[in-house]
Amino acid sequence: MKFIKFTSLFFFTLIMLFSSCKEQKKTIAKESDSEENQNEIVENSVWEKADQIVSSIVIPQFPDKDFLITDFGAVADGKTNNSVAFKKAIAACYKSGGGKVIVPEGKYLTGPIHLKSNVNLHLKEGAEVLFSKNKADYLPVVHTSYEGVELMNYSPLIYAYQQKNIAITGKGTFNGQASNENWWPWCGAERYGHKEGMAQQKDEANLPALRKMNEAGVPVNERVFGEGHQLRPLFLEPFECENVLISGVTFTNAPFWVIHPIKSNSVTVDGVTVNSHGPNNDGCDPEYSKNVRIANCLFNTGDDCIAIKSGRNEDGRRVAIPSENIVIENCVMKDGHGGVVMGSEISAGVRNVFVRDCKMDSPNLDRAIRIKTNTLRGGFVEDIYVKDLWVGSVKEAVLKINTHYGIYDNQEGEFMPSIKNIYLENVTVKNGGKYGILITGREESPVKNVNFTNVVINDVKEIQSVEHAEKINFKNTKINNQEMK
Structure with missing residues (x-):
């Protein structure tokens, strides 16, 4: 009798554990779906x-x-x-x-x-x-x-x-x-x-x-x-x-x-x-x-x-x-x-x-997307969205961000620029020129939140040159056929 009771309790516990795992998997799946849906909602709201x-x-x-x-x-x-x-x-x-x-x-x-x-x-x-x-x-x-x-x-x-x-x-x-x-x-x-x-x-x-x-x-x-x-x-x-x-x-x-x-x-x-x-x-x-x-x-x-x-x-x-x-x-x-x-x-x-x-598209186009400032200009650049862009040829870079613009003309001052929230999505580049990505930020004010999603950049001499910037967020992006992470 004791054996029957023990066996019943054992199987009951297994069933409960199995049910709990299933519910946990469902919850994780829902959370994952929710995250993807949330990203889609955010993306849609941007273009809306x-x-x-x-x-x-x-x-x-x-x-x-x-x-x-x-x-x-x-x-x-x-x-x-x-x-x-x-x-x-x-x-x-x-x-x-x-x-x-x-x-x-x-x-x-x-x-x-x-x-x-x-x-x-x-x-x-x-x-x-x-x-x-x-x-x-x-x-x-x-x-x-x-x-x-x-x-x-x-x-x-x-x-x-x-x-x-x-x-x-x-x-x-x-x-x-x-x-x-x-x-x-x-x-x-x-x-x-x-x-x-x-x-x-x-x-x-x-x-x-x-x-x-x-x-x-x-x-x-x-x-x-x-x-x-x-x-x-x-x-x-x-x-x-x-x-x-x-x-x-x-x-x-x-x-x-x-x-x-x-x-x-x-x-x-x-x-x-x-x-x-x-x-x-x-x-x-x-x-x-x-x-x-x-x-x-x-x-x-x-x-x-x-x-x-x-x-x-x-x-x-x-x-x-x-x-x-x-x-x-x-x-x-x-x-x-x-x-x-x-x-x-x-x-x-x-x-x-x-x-x-x-x-x-031109051999005489230097950059596709460019941001340029310095500490005399200061100012801010934020919330820049680029989508469905086709680039045949550029000379220097697909994306160039430079916070040292004109430094050889003594264009340095006390106004630190701020650059953040740059998004490139569905971008195809046939000939990317010298750099895929060229970013020169400031140690005191790094470039923040640069994002590449579904981007393919071909035929660049150097994949990226990045100074004083947060890690770039890559998703499904290749430069010179190299998966970017």
């Missing part, structure tokens, strides 16, 4: 946020009224200066409550074009706007910016100041007519036409003077440059504008940066071609701007294709407006110093940048 940003951006609408510049005296001979005709057509459109200022087929020479609220400047197919080579045409000076520092300078070629609901649309071309004989020599480089003894931007009265004013906190209206100075104008600058659309047009031969929305909100750059190989010919540089969508564009440039900025040194800290909520999608990047770049003018910080469905 990108969709929400796109949905929140206002595309300006215009009354159905047309104003042909030829009705205001414009002549399409490529020689007659049509500045007055553009000004009159835009003024008439604005005063009537808005509409479309139309540039028909033909070549139209002009000085700077200043847009007004509720005006859509529309270039018909075959229309080319040629900007004057006469520097006096870009005076009087206006409130603008140069390499992250505000000043009074030559007017941008296309300019809008504190306007709302503006657009530049169509299939025509804006030709800045900058060349080795016009504007470009001021950069100081021999390959852009500068000759020894010619005035240039590095002369004491130019950039050095502007930067001293920046350091000293001189009011912007007292930073007067323009005539007698050699600081090139921007091509297109919406300054403190809201609801901006730039669609379909082509920009070429820019004096300096091409598309520069500064302190602006709700900006769309869609289907634009930038084909300009001059000095500092960045394609699109949002600065102190938020809720920006750059989509379906082609960038073939002499500098960065897209560079997100937020002020240089004291100016950035004075303005203190981060660039944020920027979505870049379905774009093609060819020549350039970088595909999508943050910096180096970055003192007010950059966050919430989403890059998806882009293609980068």
Whole structure:
């Protein structure tokens, strides 16, 4: 009897233990599933946020009224200066409550074009706007910016100041007519036409003077440059504008940066071609701007294709407006110093940048994704998401993060930069150049939380060079066919 009782107790205990193990396995499985689901939820919420940003951006609408510049005296001979005709057509459109200022087929020479609220400047197919080579045409000076520092300078070629609901649309071309004989020599480089003894931007009265004013906190209206100075104008600058659309047009031969929305909100750059190989010919540089969508564009440039900025040194800290909520999608990047770049003018910080469905491919493209700053700039870069990126060829690195940018020019200070939360997912690179990953952080402020998921990088000389950064999080990632852990 005792034996029967003992046997029954033994089997009962085994059954309980077996049941307990099964329940424990179920719990572990559920926890594992929960972790995977949680990761999926987080990933989905990230790209849902990108969709929400796109949905929140206002595309300006215009009354159905047309104003042909030829009705205001414009002549399409490529020689007659049509500045007055553009000004009159835009003024008439604005005063009537808005509409479309139309540039028909033909070549139209002009000085700077200043847009007004509720005006859509529309270039018909075959229309080319040629900007004057006469520097006096870009005076009087206006409130603008140069390499992250505000000043009074030559007017941008296309300019809008504190306007709302503006657009530049169509299939025509804006030709800045900058060349080795016009504007470009001021950069100081021999390959852009500068000759020894010619005035240039590095002369004491130019950039050095502007930067001293920046350091000293001189009011912007007292930073007067323009005539007698050699600081090139921007091509297109919406300054403190809201609801901006730039669609379909082509920009070429820019004096300096091409598309520069500064302190602006709700900006769309869609289907634009930038084909300009001059000095500092960045394609699109949002600065102190938020809720920006750059989509379906082609960038073939002499500098960065897209560079997100937020002020240089004291100016950035004075303005203190981060660039944020920027979505870049379905774009093609060819020549350039970088595909999508943050910096180096970055003192007010950059966050919430989403890059998806882009293609980068050129033997003259130096990096795919780049972040550059130093301890004079300081600033922060955080929450950068890159997904579904195809890279054919880059020269230096697929991802480059440098917190020592410009150190050979004594660009060291007391403002430690912070870089964290960088995500690359579903990235394929055919020819990765010198490095797969190149990170140079700071011992006092290491680069944090860099993530590679489903990334394949082929044909690099060196897999990675990483200094002063947390361990990179790799998931299903191969570089030179080596599984990264």
